[in-house]
Amino acid sequence: AQSVSQHNHHVILSEAASLELGCNYSYGGTVNLFWYVQYPGQHLQLLLKYFSGDPLVKGIKGFEAEFIKSKFSFNLRKPSVQWSDTAEYFCAVNADVGGGADGLTFGKGTHLIIQP
């Protein structure tokens, strides 16, 4: 079974700082990768996704992520964060194993706080 590791559980940054949140997964086959965000009091929303093609994917609100297959990583980046980026960020994996195993495996999440 696949697993997802998010190494940073809590991150505190000042506005305009650059952001990189780590995500590593364990599965040797084809994977689909996602970053979801949960703003305070709101439900999970998709930031970006990787299915195939260009390993550098761009999402909403200026976020991007790079899939590095050799490192089993899918780190989330943003060059300049804003106070409104304060939220919980989740990395998720769906392994293309077929047979109906279509649930997402989530990391534990990273709580990001942006200080004005």
Next chain:
Amino acid sequence: GAGVSQSPSNKVTEKGKDVELRCDPISGHTALYWYRQSLGQGLEFLIYFQGNSAPDKSGLPSDRFSAERTGGSVSTLTIQRTQQEDSAVYLCASSSGPARSYEQYFGPGTRLTVT
């Protein structure tokens, strides 16, 4: 258009009682998923429906948990003889097709508290 809706938004129940949680997916979405979000375990996959059938029940934590989907639309997650460890936020998601090709849209969740 309307997103995924869930009801109730909050449910407090006594240990040992049965509860039913409801999910209305986005219209036309064939795939439906249930997840559980708790402090200790993070986000866990519970069950997946394609149409009315559930090819993957591997995530259900025990036989006290069951789910059904009727008419390819509404789904109900039932927890029998609730225990305190069942306290969590139960999330529903839907998608146009299987997760390997389509993104999932999440509902606001049902916060279940077992006293």
